[in-house]
Amino acid sequence: MPPAFDDFDHEAHMQxxxxxxxxxxxxxxxxxxxxxxxDDAVVMTDSNRVHTxxxxxxxxxxxLAHRACEAYAPEERAEMAMYTSTEPCPMCAGGMERAGxxxxxxxxxxxxxxxxxxxxxxxxxxxxxxxxxxxxxxxxPDDGRQVHREFDx
Numbered sequence: 001m002p003p004a005f006d007d008f009d010h011e012a013h014m015q016x017x018x019x020x021x022x023x024x025x026x027x028x029x030x031x032x033x034x035x036x037x038x039d040d041a042v043v044m045t046d047s048n049r050v051h052t053x054x055x056x057x058x059x060x061x062x063x064l065a066h067r068a069c070e071a072y073a074p075e076e077r078a079e080m081a082m083y084t085s086t087e088p089c090p091m092c093a094g095g096m097e098r099a100g101x102x103x104x105x106x107x108x109x110x111x112x113x114x115x116x117x118x119x120x121x122x123x124x125x126x127x128x129x130x131x132x133x134x135x136x137x138x139x140x141p142d143d144g145r146q147v148h149r150e151f152d153x
Contacts, residue, residue, distance in 0.1 A: 003079045005103045005134070008040045013083040014107055014140045020047040020060065021085040021147050028052055031151045034060035034084040036068060036101075038076070044068065060084065061092035065099040078102045085144055086113055087137060090121055093128035104129060106137035107144030116153045 013035050020033025024047035032048040044067055046060035057063075061084055068077050081103040087110040088096060096104060110121045126135040138144065 003039070003081075003102055005081050008037060008081060010083070010105060010139050013037055013042070013081075014085075014105065014143070016042065016045065017083045017085040017107070018140075018143060018147050020045055022150070024048040024060075025147075025151050029058075031147050032060055032084070032086055034064055034082055036064045036080055036082050038080045043080070044071075057091075059089065059092050061088045062095040065092070065095035065101075068101075069099050074100055081105060083139075085147060086110070088125040090123050090125070090128060093123075093125040096125075097129050097132050101133050103134045103136060105139050106135070107140050108148060109138055109141075112145070113148070116148055 016035045017033045021031040024033060025031040029048040029051045034046055035042055036044040044064050046063045048060055049058035050056055061082060064082060077100050080101050082101050083105045086108045087106040088104065110124060114120045129135050
C-alpha cells in the first residue's frame, strides 16, 4: 500500500523547513531548509551550510538525500516525503532522483528565487524528478516568500 502523503501535516512540516531556513540565514548561509518525513513523522532535517562549511554541496536537500541513502533502503525512501522551503535546484533534484523519494513538497518556486538572486535554474526540479518522485508546490508560498524577504539577497 502506498504511503498516504496527502494525509501528512504539510503545513507543520513546511513550517519546520522555514525555521531551518531562518537558522541558516542567521548563521550566515542562504535561507534554505528541508525536512525528511516518513509516516508523517520527521526522520531527518538539514539547512543550508554552503558558506559556513565552505562546501558547495551543503544544500539541505542534497545532504538529506545522501544521509537517507546511507540510513534507509530504497523501498523505505520511496515512502518518504521531503519538505523544502524552496524548490530544489537541479543539483539537489538530481540527488533526490537517485535517492528515490516518494514526494517532494516545496514552498517557493525556483522561478521566484531566480528573480531574487538573478540566477536562473537550467531546469526545474519537476522535470528532473518526473517519473521518479511526485513534486508538489507551492505550499504556504506567502510564508516562504517572507523567509526570502527577510534575507538580504
